[in-house]
Amino acid sequence: MGKEKGCGYNADVKKYYRDLMEKCKVHMDSIEKELPEPWEDFNSLLRERGLSRRDFIKWTSVTTAALMLPPIFRPMVARAAENFSRIPVVWLQFAECTGCSEALLRTSYPNIDEILLDTISLEYHETLMAAAGDQAEQNLEKCMKDFAGKFICVIEGAIPLGLDGKYLTLGPKGKTGVEIAKEVTSKAAAVICMGSCAAFGNVPAAKPNPTNAHSVGEAIGITTVNLAGCPPNPANFVGTLLHYIMFGGLPPVDSLGRPIWAYGKAIHDFCERRAHFDAGEFVKEWGDDGAKKGWCLYEVGCKGPQTSANCSRIRFNDGVSWPVMAGHGCIGCTEPKFWDAFAFLEKPIDDKAIAGGERTMDKVGAVLLG
Ligand code: FSX
Ligand code: SF4
């Protein structure tokens, strides 16, 4: 009986992935038919930057696994990468520090994620485009007309609602951020919030929030995919866009709109200091013996147990390092209202004080150890 059930389950799984593969082929065929040819040949770009086909194949394996897909999807991930620059992207910036764009742009040496980001078809990006004033606005209007329902709208920054939105106006006609966001997102195929300001309000919405800033979802009442982080990891943007290219939709998300493949686990689960946490070996103050030995930073305020993200797995700056590796605890920048809720960055906090409050099991573990 058990065996029969098992067989049924395996058959269901196989069918699920066969159907998913079919969906993937149909969507990529339609992208290749309907959207402009890539403006840069991806394979020549790889060669120019000194990366081999072998490097690319290795990358497809890692990325397929990171997106929680079985290995049969590797050729599809490769095809999606080759089609990366077909997807038109409109990138809006509201109340923020531009750190999210900086995180995408500042890289020390090329890896495949960065090469993909270099090929992205950015139809509108205030910091990067050469056009200004009327010309910039015309470009945006043209893109919304030519690619209606086909472009991805990426939003960086929170949206101020105070004074009828007039704390933030943009362009030659002085439109408010909230007006622009409503207009552009209504024509987009999907909306990605890049960073915790767009996703959750974050720094611009921190107390006392004088401009009445809100997340994009709250400000204009739409559903967004939230790539949380201050700034978010560029690899999470690449993975989310690849998923869109393959399946025509954005990836499954948690209750806070964050893709599960990237934000489904706590920082703490894959931290290199975790063995010290489990052994009760904690840094008590900066520069003490424990700090020199690389012990756990929980008692000096690390919020890794309460924070969902993949920083400890994929790291930043081409995989070189991440906050805890650099010696400071995680400050929970992928969590809602972390600026207020996780304040006292160098002291542990009570789980009940946390807006999301989803990570109580780890706290229980810590209490037991204590
Ligand atoms: Fe916010 Fe991004 Fe932090 Fe800054 O634009 S998520 S303040 S890194 O730049 O929005
Ligand atoms: Fe790592 Fe912080 Fe967890 Fe300690 S509390 S194991 S430093 S994530």
Ligand code: F3S
């Ligand atoms: Fe942010 Fe913590 Fe990662 S502070 S960058 S979520 S390690």
